[in-house]
Amino acid sequence: MRIGELASRTGVSVRSLRYYEEQGLLTSTRSPSGQRHYTDDEVDRVTFIQRLYAAGLSSRTIAELLPCVDTPSMENSDAALKRMAQERDRLSEHITDLIRTRDALDGLMAANRAHRESPRIPVAG
Amino acid sequence: MRIGELASRTGVSVRSLRYYEEQGLLTSTRSPSGQRHYTDDEVDRVTFIQRLYAAGLSSRTIAELLPCVDTPSMENSDAALKRMAQERDRLSEHITDLIRTRDALDGLMAANRAHRESPRIPVAG
DNA sequence: CTTGCCTCTGACATGGATGTGAGGTTCTAG
DNA sequence: CTAGAACCTCACATCCATGTCAGAGGCAAG
Known part of the structure; x- marks a missing residue:
């Protein structure tokens, strides 16, 4: 095509x-x-x-990983596999961070809704 | 300070x-x-x-949400709360997307490691 | 007072993926 | 054959959080 x-x-x-x-x-x-x-x-x-x-990878990083995707052979893999593991961990950290942020938003929304029903002293999160 | x-x-x-x-x-x-x-x-x-x-919010978006954080009062909340819910959902979607990506990386790494132990294609050692 | 560090404003630079436009060639349908 | 898409390369523009630099003022300690 x-x-x-x-x-x-x-x-x-x-x-x-x-x-x-x-x-x-x-x-x-x-x-x-x-x-x-x-x-x-x-x-x-x-x-x-x-x-x-x-997932936040740069084109440079992606370029490093793709050979490993294309042909899982030894030479590529050795460096690229390490890189991939590293990116995986970074991603994992990022995910937990985002989940924490989502929880914070949930907390704020709950607080606001609670306030809406019975107005109270404002509390920041 | x-x-x-x-x-x-x-x-x-x-x-x-x-x-x-x-x-x-x-x-x-x-x-x-x-x-x-x-x-x-x-x-x-x-x-x-x-x-x-x-979490990927722009400063503009953050500015829209913060009043809601500062003082959970009615006028702010009404619009901001909706905005916040919207961002929360976007974030949630993003999180599941990232998890899918992480899974994909895990799959690739597993494939590479498997290949490393028993090379199916005789290329080099 | 002077030295050194902190702060101020303002403005220009950066990076990375993408948009956009110009000027030209190729493909496809009528 | 011709019109209009779709494609090519090249190059400049955009967004946005930050970096960085310049020139000037603030403030504590020697």
């Missing part, structure tokens, strides 16, 4: 797809006239890339 | 504290000479602001 279709299938802008390629996250075969062509597999790949972006 | 102390107590840069004030997230009393002074309460406030930033 061409870039436009990949874009609409993944919900990622054409601009971003080109950027991913520039960052070495995505490859394409080129038609004789220079247009990018992709296989169906790239749809999942792009989705996964987006997932990692959403 | 003055801004430097607040900065070191919260781990937030002086620059950022001034920025928070500029965005209406933080207030300070000024000494006659114009220097900012803060009470101990501001430490928690700054920490909470950081928490919200980490």
Whole structure:
């Protein structure tokens, strides 16, 4: 498929797809006239890339991990696996932090609702 | 306390504290000479602001929520509470998304480790 | 008074993913 | 053949929390 279709299938802008390629996250075969062509597999790949972006990884970091995703071989894995474990832990920490924040919001909302029903002395969280 | 102390107590840069004030997230009393002074309460406030930033809220959004935090009164609450619920849900969605990503990373790491122990594709040792 | 550190305002710089536009080529449908 | 999408590259713009620098004033200690 061409870039436009990949874009609409993944919900990622054409601009971003080109950027991913520039960052070495995505490859394409080129038609004789220079247009990018992709296989169906790239749809999942792009989705996964987006997932990692959403998890706060930079394109640089993603680039370090992807070889390990593509071909789980020894040389890549050795460094990349360590990197991946490291990112996993960072992510895990972040998740617990977000959960704590969500709890804080829940607490605030409860306080406000309580106040709404029976006005009282304001308490900050 | 003055801004430097607040900065070191919260781990937030002086620059950022001034920025928070500029965005209406933080207030300070000024000494006659114009220097900012803060009470101990501001430490928690700054920490909470950081928490919200980490949760992906923009300073604009945070500004919308804080009045609700300060004084859980009716007028503020009405709009802000709705906003807060909305952000809470967004956050919740994000959390489940991150957990899914973490699971994906776990899967990849497991696959790589499995490969390492018994290489299925004879490439190199 | 002077030295040194803290603070002030203001303004420009940064990074990273993405938007946007120009100017040109390619593909597809009529 | 022609019109209009879709594509190409290049390059500049945007957002937003921070960094950083410059020039000036504040304040405690020697």
